[in-house]
Amino acid sequence: MDKILSISYGELALKGLNRRYFEDQLISNIKRAIKDLGYEKIYKEQGKLYIEANEDDFPQMINRLKKVFGLVNISPCIRTEKNIEDIEKAAIEIMKEKTKNQAIKTFKVESKRADKTFPIKSPGLSRKIGGVILKNFSDLTVDVHKPDTILYIDIKQKAYIYTERIKGYGGLPVGTNGKALLLLSGGIDSPVAGFMMAKRGVEISAVHYHSYPFTSERSEEKVKELASILSRYTGKIKMFSVNILEIQKEINAKCKENEMTILSRRFMMRIAEKIALREGIHGLITGESLGQVASQTIQSLSVTNAAVNLPVFRPLIGLDKLDIVEIAKDIETYETSILPYEDCCTVFLPKHPVTKPKLEDIIKSEELLEVDSLIERALENMKVTIIE
Ligand code: ATP
Numbered sequence: 001m002d003k004i005l006s007i008s009y010g011e012l013a014l015k016g017l018n019r020r021y022f023e024d025q026l027i028s029n030i031k032r033a034i035k036d037l038g039y040e041k042i043y044k045e046q047g048k049l050y051i052e053a054n055e056d057d058f059p060q061m062i063n064r065l066k067k068v069f070g071l072v073n074i075s076p077c078i079r080t081e082k083n084i085e086d087i088e089k090a091a092i093e094i095m096k097e098k099t100k101n102q103a104i105k106t107f108k109v110e111s112k113r114a115d116k117t118f119p120i121k122s123p124g125l126s127r128k129i130g131g132v133i134l135k136n137f138s139d140l141t142v143d144v145h146k147p148d149t150i151l152y153i154d155i156k157q158k159a160y161i162y163t164e165r166i167k168g169y170g171g172l173p174v175g176t177n178g179k180a181l182l183l184l185s186g187g188i189d190s191p192v193a194g195f196m197m198a199k200r201g202v203e204i205s206a207v208h209y210h211s212y213p214f215t216s217e218r219s220e221e222k223v224k225e226l227a228s229i230l231s232r233y234t235g236k237i238k239m240f241s242v243n244i245l246e247i248q249k250e251i252n253a254k255c256k257e258n259e260m261t262i263l264s265r266r267f268m269m270r271i272a273e274k275i276a277l278r279e280g281i282h283g284l285i286t287g288e289s290l291g292q293v294a295s296q297t298i299q300s301l302s303v304t305n306a307a308v309n310l311p312v313f314r315p316l317i318g319l320d321k322l323d324i325v326e327i328a329k330d331i332e333t334y335e336t337s338i339l340p341y342e343d344c345c346t347v348f349l350p351k352h353p354v355t356k357p358k359l360e361d362i363i364k365s366e367e368l369l370e371v372d373s374l375i376e377r378a379l380e381n382m383k384v385t386i387i388e
C-alpha cells in the first residue's frame with residue numbers, strides 16, 4: 001500500500017490524435033511545475049495520471065498542480081494490489097483519516113471497475129466495502145443521495161482508493177494552442193487577461209511599456225512581480241520592456257492633448273505587433289473591457305485595432321470590474337496590482353480624452369509624427385527578461 005496523487009483531466013472533450021498531444025503537454029507542464037519538489041515517477045493509467053512522490057510534499061505539490069491548466073481534479077489516494085483484503089484496509093485507513101479531520105456522519109462508496117477481470121462487479125464491491133466501513137465506524141451511516149463524503153474505488157491495474165477531489169482550473173494545457181503576446185501594464189486587468197488566455201492553452205509572452213525616468217524602477221519591479229505570479233500558471237514568460245517616453249513626448253509636442261491616449265495606444269499595438277512577428281507569436285492580448293474607461297469605448301477600440309493586422313484577444317471584454325477583481329484576487333495578482341506606482345499612461349494623461357475618435361482624424365494626427373523611426377528607436381532600446 002502506498003500513498004500517491006491521482007490527477008484527472010478533461011478527457012471527454014478530446015479525441016484521437018489531439019488527446020495524445022494534450023496528455024504529453026500536460027505531463028510536461030506538470031513536471032515543470034513540481035520539478036524542484038522532486039518526484040519519483042509520473043505515469044498514465046486509463047485516463048488518469050499518477051504521481052509517486054514523498055507524501056510530505058503532497059500539500060505543496062497540490063498547490064502547484066492546482067495552477068496547471070488542463071487538470072480538473074487532484075486526489076491524494078492509496079494505491080494497493082487488487083485484492084479485497086488490501087482494498088478493505090485502504091478504505092478503513094482513508095476513512096479514519098477523513099473522520100479525524102472532519103465531522104462526517106454519512107458516506108457512500110462509488111466503485112469503478114475498468115479492469116473487467118476483477119471478480120467483483122462495481123455495485124457488489126461498493127456494497128462490500130460499505131459494509132466493512134459500517135462495521136468499523138459505528139457513528140457512520142450510508143446515504144446514497146447526499147452523503148457527507150464519497151469513498152471512490154478505481155479498479156485498474158492496481159486499485160486506487162480516495163475521498164478527496166481537489167479542483168483545478170480545468171482549461172487546456174499551456175502550449176497546446178499557439179502563442180500570444182500580452183500587453184502587460186501594472187494594473188488589475190491585464191494579468192487577468194493573460195491568465196484567461198493561458199487557460200485556453202496559449203503560451204504567453206509579455207510586453208510592458210514604461211516612461212523611465214518619468215516612471216520609476218519600482219513600477220517596473222511591480223510589473224515583473226505580476227509576470228512572476230502569472231508564470232505560476234503559464235510557465236516561463238519572456239518579457240519585453242519598452243521605453244516609450246520619446247514617443248509620448250513627441251505626441252505631447254505635436255498632437256492634440258485629447259488624442260494622447262488613443263495615439264499612444266496605437267503605438268503600443270504597433271510595437272507589440274513588431275515584436276510578435278519577430279518572435280513567431282500569433283496574436284496580441286489586452287486587458288480591455290468594453291466601456292470601462294474613455295479609451296475602451298467601441299470607437300476607441302476599433303481605432304486602436306486598426307493600427308495592427310494581428311488578431312487582438314480581449315478576454316475581459318464583457319466582464320464587469322467586480323468580476324475581474326474577483327479573478328485577480330483568486331489568482332493572487334490583485335495585491336500587487338493595487339500597489340500605487342505610476343504607469344506610463346498616467347504621465348501624460350489628458351484631462352478630457354476623446355471618447356469617440358474617428359480613424360481619419362487619428363491618421364491625420366499621426367502624419368505629424370515620424371511613426372516608423374519612433375518605433376524603430378523604441379525597439380532598439382528594448383530589454384528582455386525571462387520570468388519564471
Ligand atoms: P490594466 O488594469 O490592465 O492596466 P486598465 O483598465 O488600466 O487596464 P488601460 O490603462 O486603458 O486600462 O489599458 C488597457 C490595456 O492596454 C491594458 O489592459 C493593457 O493590456 C494595455 N496597456 C496599458 N498600459 C500598458 C503598459 N504600460 N504596458 C503594456 N500594456 C499596457
Ligand code: MG
Pocket residue numbers: 185186187343345
Ligand atoms: Mg492601466
